[in-house]
Amino acid sequence: MKLSEGVEAAIHAALTLAGLEREATMPASALAGQFGQSPSYLLKHLNALTVAGILQSLPGPAGGYRLARLPEAISLLDIVLAVEGPRPAFRCAEIRQRGPAALPVSVFAKPCVINAAMLRAEKAYRAALAHETLDGLMDAHTVQTDPRAVAAGCAFVLQNQRAQKKSKTV
């Protein structure tokens, strides 16, 4: 079982955007360059995050991406589901119905106990992912990551973010 590589790219991009100044954006080209990726590859995942309401996309020469809501309101579960889709890892194909006994469909109205058990475990996984927010990751990054990497990341943000004109509406 394997999460797609897009999950890693999406989380890193979202965490970078969590470090931007208020209302600033960063273009996809810069986000992609930060992790040695092609912009077209990353755009697919940035768009998935935008559709999911995690990011906003501002058009134009001063545009780019930014978080659509506060870092504490964005979890790793939000990002994983946006990239991977909503279906659980275990997808019951109801093989219990394929036996030789040819029982009527009504026999299988109650869920398969195996599917129920796998979904309980999935629920625990999702709850744990929901517990990890961008806010928490930013704190961990500041405290645990090598200061040279933290400094390089800050310099990258300062160099590549695009400040937005003060908006007239709140």
Added chain:
Amino acid sequence: MKLSEGVEAAIHAALTLAGLEREATMPASALAGQFGQSPSYLLKHLNALTVAGILQSLPGPAGGYRLARLPEAISLLDIVLAVEGPRPAFRCAEIRQRGPAALPVSVFAKPCVINAAMLRAEKAYRAALAHETLDGLMDAHTVQTDPRAVAAGCAFVLQNQRAQKKSKTV
């Protein structure tokens, strides 16, 4: 993210074998037929379970498969790892090291906070899977599954299991 179809097949096979009489076996052909599968398809997963010490394989015309240990000592985690392998779902490719800053490798000695967070969630998933044993699933099956399906399963076991001669050693 998707668990392979082999996981469903393996769990169903193991749960069937948990219902056999003491020391009895069931051939792969019967196990496969119970779920409308080809024996060659199921054999791959039965062998993975055998290598993992979950099942035993007895050779010969009276042979077949049976559990290698008690149902309460076999969890869904054991089966998932036997079929899917040991690696976690999130496989950090260290994209944080691919940036333009060209930092020395020593900067990245400490684990990436994103990888650490994803592994925490994986640990919760595995703990939940470890909590689900074949013993618990048998109980749930007896109580929750339609009695007609339970009866058909019992009849199938009685018809297809192979009793073993009483062993001379304990």
